[in-house]
Amino acid sequence: MINYQDLPQVFSEKLTKSNAMLERANNVLVSFVTTGPYRAPANVTFVKRAQGSRVWDVDGNEYLDVTMGYGPLILGHAHPIVVEAAQQAVADGTTYAIAHEHEVHMAELMVDAIPCADKVLFCNSGTEATMYAIRIARATSGKTKVATFEMGWHGPHDYGLIGSMLSEGKGPASAPLPSTDCSGVSERVAEESIKLAFDCEESLQRIRELKDEIAVVIIEAMPSAYPLQMQSFLKRLREVTTECGVLLMFDEVVTGFRCAYGGAQEKFGVVPDLAAFGKAMGGGMPVGAVVGTNQAMSSIVSSGDPVQDAMERKVVAIGTFSGNPVTTRVGAAVVEHLRDNPSIYRDMDALTAQVKTELNAFAKDKEIPFELLGDNSWFMPYMGDKPFQHARHCHDENHVMRNIMLCNYLRYMGVYFPDMHTGFFSAAHNQTDAEFFVDTCKTALLELRAQNLL
Ligand code: PMP
Numbered sequence: 001m002i003n004y005q006d007l008p009q010v011f012s013e014k015l016t017k018s019n020a021m022l023e024r025a026n027n028v029l030v031s032f033v034t035t036g037p038y039r040a041p042a043n044v045t046f047v048k049r050a051q052g053s054r055v056w057d058v059d060g061n062e063y064l065d066v067t068m069g070y071g072p073l074i075l076g077h078a079h080p081i082v083v084e085a086a087q088q089a090v091a092d093g094t095t096y097a098i099a100h101e102h103e104v105h106m107a108e109l110m111v112d113a114i115p116c117a118d119k120v121l122f123c124n125s126g127t128e129a130t131m132y133a134i135r136i137a138r139a140t141s142g143k144t145k146v147a148t149f150e151m152g153w154h155g156p157h158d159y160g161l162i163g164s165m166l167s168e169g170k171g172p173a174s175a176p177l178p179s180t181d182c183s184g185v186s187e188r189v190a191e192e193s194i195k196l197a198f199d200c201e202e203s204l205q206r207i208r209e210l211k212d213e214i215a216v217v218i219i220e221a222m223p224s225a226y227p228l229q230m231q232s233f234l235k236r237l238r239e240v241t242t243e244c245g246v247l248l249m250f251d252e253v254v255t256g257f258r259c260a261y262g263g264a265q266e267k268f269g270v271v272p273d274l275a276a277f278g279k280a281m282g283g284g285m286p287v288g289a290v291v292g293t294n295q296a297m298s299s300i301v302s303s304g305d306p307v308q309d310a311m312e313r314k315v316v317a318i319g320t321f322s323g324n325p326v327t328t329r330v331g332a333a334v335v336e337h338l339r340d341n342p343s344i345y346r347d348m349d350a351l352t353a354q355v356k357t358e359l360n361a362f363a364k365d366k367e368i369p370f371e372l373l374g375d376n377s378w379f380m381p382y383m384g385d386k387p388f389q390h391a392r393h394c395h396d397e398n399h400v401m402r403n404i405m406l407c408n409y410l411r412y413m414g415v416y417f418p419d420m421h422t423g424f425f426s427a428a429h430n431q432t433d434a435e436f437f438v439d440t441c442k443t444a445l446l447e448l449r450a451q452n453l454l
Contacts, residue, residue, distance in 0.1 A: 001447050007408055011043035014412075017058040018046045035070065039400075039419035042408055050077035052428040055416060063416035064433055064440075066423035071254050071378070072279040074344075075334060076428020082283045085333035089326040096325060103323040106332045110281070110291055113262050113339065115271045116250075117291035121300060122323035126253030126278030127155025129288035130218065132300075132317040133276050134159055136290060137216035137247045139299035139315045145213040147194040147246075149203075150176040151391035153224050154251050154276070161185045162193040165225040168395045171195075174202040198223060198391050199233045204240045211244035216274070220251045221264030225394050227378045227422055234270040247296055249274040253288070254422075257281050259376045260345060261338055267376075283334030285327040290317075344427045348377035351425050351434045355379070358438050368445050368454055369402065377425040381406060381417075381441075383454075405453060409444035 002010060012019060022044045025032040032044055045057045053076055055065045065077070075082060089102075107120040121136075123129055134146055146159050150169050154160040161181040163170065171177030176195040180187060194210060196203035196217070207217060221234060241248040250272040255264035257280040265271050274292035281287055290297075300315040309316055321327075338344060356372045356379065363370040371382045382388040383402035393399065400420060407419045415437060417423050425434075448454045 001443070002412075004405060004409070004448065004451055004453055007412055008043065010412065014061055015043060015045060015057070015059055018044055021046045021058060038421045039404060041411070041419050042404070043411065045411070045416070052076045052078070053426065053430070053433050061414075063411065063414055064436055065416045066425065066429075066437065067416055067418045067421075068424035068426050069284060070279070070418075070421070071258065071424055072282055072284050073424075073426050074258060074280040074377075075283060075337065076426040077284075079283070079334075079428070081333050081337050082330055085330045086285070086326060089329040092325065094324070094326055095321060097320065100325050102325045102328040102332060106323075106328040106335070109332055109335045109339070110277070110289065113257070113335065114252075114275065114277075114291055115262055115265050116273065116275055116293055116296075118294040119292060119297040119301065121290040121297075121317055122328070123288040123290070123317065123319060124286050124321050124327075125155065125288045126251075126276060127157055127160065127288070128319070129253065129276035129278055129290050130154040130160060130251055131157040132315070133249055133274050133290045133292075134216065134218070135317065136292070136297060136300045136315050137249060137274060139313070140296055141215045141247055143213060143215040145192055145194055145210065145215060147196055147207065147210075147214050147217045149198050149219055149223070149391075150195045151198070151223065151225050151394055152218075152220050152251070154218060154220075155253075158185050158189040159193060162190050163195040165223075165391075165394060169392045173197060173390060173392055174200050175206065199230045204236055207237075207240050207246060208244055211246050214244075214246045216247040216249050217241055218249045218251055220253075221255050221268060221270075222259065222375060223391065224254045224422060225391065226380055226382070226388065227374050227376070228388075229268075229375050231268045231270070234264075234268050238270045238272070247274060248272040249276065249292075251276050253278040254378070255376075257335060257338055258378070258424075261342065280338075281335060282327055282331045285330045286321075287327045287331060341427075345376075348425045348427065348429070351429055351431075352377050352379055355434050355438050359441055362442055363445065366446070366449065368449055369398070370406075370445055370454075374422075378422045379424075380422045402448070402454060405448055406441075406444055409447060410440055413440045413444060415440045 167181045178190045178193040178195045252263045256277040260267040273296035278288040384396035384399035
């Protein structure tokens with residue numbers, strides 16, 4: 001094994017073609033990967049192709065991938081079902097802007113699967129879905145303020161960049177203050193936002209106090225910054241929002257079709273008024289959807305004429321590619337496969353539980369600051385000095401530094417784990433992959449310890 005300090009040299013030899021491409025990318029792109037690595041890896045790898053649980057870079061290096069496109073690839077890379085559906089769909093025309101059956105079929109599948117879904121609005125990303133859901137909630141409720149949880153993530157529209165997981169948090173931890181995360185976001189948006197703390201009684205009290213102003217409370221049923229369950233808090237949140245007449249929206253962009261076929265709302269038995277979906281429902285195609293009860297969605301049920309809708313002060317949420325035939329056809333094929341093969345969920349959950357148990361016992365035994373947080377089929381190594389207890393711990397300096405070192409070592413050894421991000425298992429990951437993942441993590445942690453870096 002090599003010293004951590006020597007990795008840049010080793011990578012520069014392993015990644016010659018990637019490095020050449022990085023130079024080209026930096027000349028023309030604002031970021032070398034537009035999907036945006038949460039933290040850019042020190043050594044940038046350009047992917048050539050991917051299959052199942054593996055990716056290969058342009059230099060021919062193979063990696064066990066747990067990035068899984070940040071979540072959409074629930075069946076793994078290039079699953080035959082996805083490839084076939086996409087090929088057939090493309091051959092029949094890529095987009096129509098005329099009604100077609102596949103959109104209807106996909107919506108029927110979602111209404112059948114998701115407890116809160118009476119109606120579906122398709123769009124092209126999770127970001128669009130949460131953006132539209134906010135507008136729908138405001139129009140339905142007649143109220144303005146948007147309550148979100150500190151350290152959450154709903155995509156980078158203006159409301160998504162108020163106290164998100166990109167910021168370290170402002171104000172008291174139990175009653176955070178809303179502030180803009182980057183320039184270009186209007187301060188007005190911060191004024192119209194309320195920040196709450198995950199899993200915290202004070203958040204419920206603040207909803208009671210501000211109920212006449214809050215249009216919607218938006219929560220990730222499991223935070224994407226740290227996948228941990230908070231079922232009893234969700235139940236309390238549902239009770240309090242119902243009692244206060246405030247709409248509750250789940251951001252199920254990650255949890256949808258991943259936590260369970262019916263999403264986190266099925267898994268935890270808590271049904272919101274609205275939910276945003278994306279990622280897994282498209283099996284890798286760019287997709288988003290807002291679903292909700294007839295009542296919550298009443299403000300967006302369209303006359304079919306956006307001019308008429310606007311005149312009637314209905315919500316307008318139209319788009320050239322929304323509900324397009326390729327996405328909905330691939331999405332429907334993936335969702336039907338998940339519906340017909342419930343063992344996929346059992347298997348992915350079991351693999352996660354196994355790697356969590358093994359790695360956490362190992363770290364405890366060796367007294368290494370490492371804990372694999374996770375649930376269902378997603379996980380995140382937490383490496384702070386103290387056990388993870390609060391959302392703000394995501395920004396613990398030692399955790400950040402050690403996580404980046406670990407991911408760098410893992411890539412050197414053939415596991416692609418994105419820096420400072422959750423990893424995912426898919427239906428394509430098997431027992432051998434899980435064992436390789438565990439062994440590689442153990443070796444990397446021991447190496448870092450031996451070099452006094454942990
Ligand atoms: N909500 C959550 C919970 C997410 O994790 C993400 C993406 N990581 C989004 C919304 C935004 O989705 P997209 O990147 O598809 O716009």
